[in-house]
Amino acid sequence: MDSRTVALIRTTFKAVAAEEGGPEKLARSFYAILFTDYPQVRDFFPASMDAQRDRLVKAIVYTLDRLEEPDKLLPFLAQLGRDHRKYGVQPAHYVAVATSLKSAVKVFAGTEMWTDEVDRAWDEGLTIIGDTMIGAAEKEMTPAVWHGTVVERRDVLRNLAVIRLQLDQPMRYAAGQYLSVQVPARPRMWRYLSPAVPANANGEIEFHVRGVLGGWVSPAIIARTAVGEQWQLSSPLGGLGIPRNTKRKMLMIGCGTGIAPLRAQLMAMAQRRTNPRTHLFVGGHHPCDLYDLETLSRLAVSNKWLTVTPVTETDENPWWYPGSGEPGAALPGLEQRVTGQIGKVVAGFGPWSDRDVQIVGAPSMVQTTKFRLMAAGTQTKNIRHDPLF
Known part of the structure; x- marks a missing residue:
C-alpha cells in the first residue's frame, strides 16, 4: 500500500475512535452487522462477546499502526491465519468479516468523510489482510488443532x-x-x-x-x-526468541506468569554452546509471587552468562500466604532481591543501550516498563514484546 492509502485508512478509523465510546460502539456495530448478514458465523464465537469486542479493537489498532511496516505486519498476519484454522474458517468467512467491518466503519465515518477514494483504500487494506491470512493458512501443513x-x-x-x-x-x-x-x-x-x-x-x-x-x-x-x-x-504465535550466534547482550523483564516464555528461552539457551550475557529481572507484587526462583537459581548456577535479579513491590507477603520466610531466600546464583516498581528498578540500573530487550507481563506493566526504559535512553527498536491484546 502507498502512503496515501495508509493515511486514508488511519484517518477514517481515528475519526471513528475519537468519538465518545467510539471503539466499543464500532465493535458492537461490526458484530451486529456480521451476525445479521452472515448468521452462520455466529457459532464461531463465544456466548459472551465482551472480551471478544475488546480484542477486536486492539487487533485493529495494532494492525493499523503497522500498515507501513510490511516486514512486521505480514508475518504477524500469517501467524494469525495459521492460528485461525482452529475455528474451521474458510475464505468466504474472511470476506464476510471484511465486508462487515467496512460497513461498520462507513456508518460511523459518515457520508462526508466516506468518499470513493476512502472506500477503495479500505478495500485494498482489507484485501491484503485477508489474502495474507488465507494464504498462510492454506500453505500450512501442521495440524489446525x-x-x-x-x-x-x-x-x-x-x-x-x-x-x-x-x-x-x-x-x-x-x-x-x-x-x-x-x-x-x-x-x-x-x-x-x-x-x-x-x-x-x-x-x-x-x-x-x-x-x-x-x-x-x-x-x-x-x-x-x-x-x-x-x-x-492452536498453532504457535509471537516473535520473541533469541537467535543462535547473536552477539547482542540480552535484557529480559518478566512479571508474574510472564516468566514462562522467558524461562523457556533460558532453558533452550542452556542447551547451546555459547550465549550472550543475559540479565533477567523477575518481578511480582509480593515475595511469594516469585514462585519459580528455584528453577531460575539452577539455571543461573549452571550458566555463568545468566544474571537473575528478583524484584518485588513490597517486602511483605499477603495475609493468606501460608508459607514462612521469603520464597527464594538464600538460593544460590540469584542477586539480592530489590524492592520497588520493576520498570523503575530496571531503568535505574542503566540505559541498557547495548542490550536487546524483552518485556513480558500484564499490558500495563509492559507499557510502563517500556516507557521508563525509553526515557532512560534505551532505543525503541531494541525493545520487543508481544501484541498487547
Whole structure:
C-alpha cells in the first residue's frame, strides 16, 4: 500500500475512535452487522462477546499502526491465519468479516468523510489482510488443532497453578512463543498461554496459569482443571526468541506468569554452546509471587552468562500466604532481591543501550516498563514484546 492509502485508512478509523465510546460502539456495530448478514458465523464465537469486542479493537489498532511496516505486519498476519484454522474458517468467512467491518466503519465515518477514494483504500487494506491470512493458512501443513491430556496439576499459590499436558503429537514452537488453548469448562473461549518449557519430541508441554480477576477462562482453569482433562491447543504465535550466534547482550523483564516464555528461552539457551550475557529481572507484587526462583537459581548456577535479579513491590507477603520466610531466600546464583516498581528498578540500573530487550507481563506493566526504559535512553527498536491484546 502507498502512503496515501495508509493515511486514508488511519484517518477514517481515528475519526471513528475519537468519538465518545467510539471503539466499543464500532465493535458492537461490526458484530451486529456480521451476525445479521452472515448468521452462520455466529457459532464461531463465544456466548459472551465482551472480551471478544475488546480484542477486536486492539487487533485493529495494532494492525493499523503497522500498515507501513510490511516486514512486521505480514508475518504477524500469517501467524494469525495459521492460528485461525482452529475455528474451521474458510475464505468466504474472511470476506464476510471484511465486508462487515467496512460497513461498520462507513456508518460511523459518515457520508462526508466516506468518499470513493476512502472506500477503495479500505478495500485494498482489507484485501491484503485477508489474502495474507488465507494464504498462510492454506500453505500450512501442521495440524489446525493439537489435543492435550492434563497429566499433572500443581497449585503454586491460591490463584496460580502449573499445568502439564501430554500432546497427541509433538508441536514445534520457538521458545518464547505463545498459543491459544480451549478448555472443557469454557467452550469456544480461547485463551493465550505461553509454554514454560521449550518444545520437545515427546509432546510434553507446561503452562503457568494465574486466575485473572473478572476473567472467564483463567479462573475456570484454576478452579476446575483436573488430571485426565482434554485441552485443545492452536498453532504457535509471537516473535520473541533469541537467535543462535547473536552477539547482542540480552535484557529480559518478566512479571508474574510472564516468566514462562522467558524461562523457556533460558532453558533452550542452556542447551547451546555459547550465549550472550543475559540479565533477567523477575518481578511480582509480593515475595511469594516469585514462585519459580528455584528453577531460575539452577539455571543461573549452571550458566555463568545468566544474571537473575528478583524484584518485588513490597517486602511483605499477603495475609493468606501460608508459607514462612521469603520464597527464594538464600538460593544460590540469584542477586539480592530489590524492592520497588520493576520498570523503575530496571531503568535505574542503566540505559541498557547495548542490550536487546524483552518485556513480558500484564499490558500495563509492559507499557510502563517500556516507557521508563525509553526515557532512560534505551532505543525503541531494541525493545520487543508481544501484541498487547
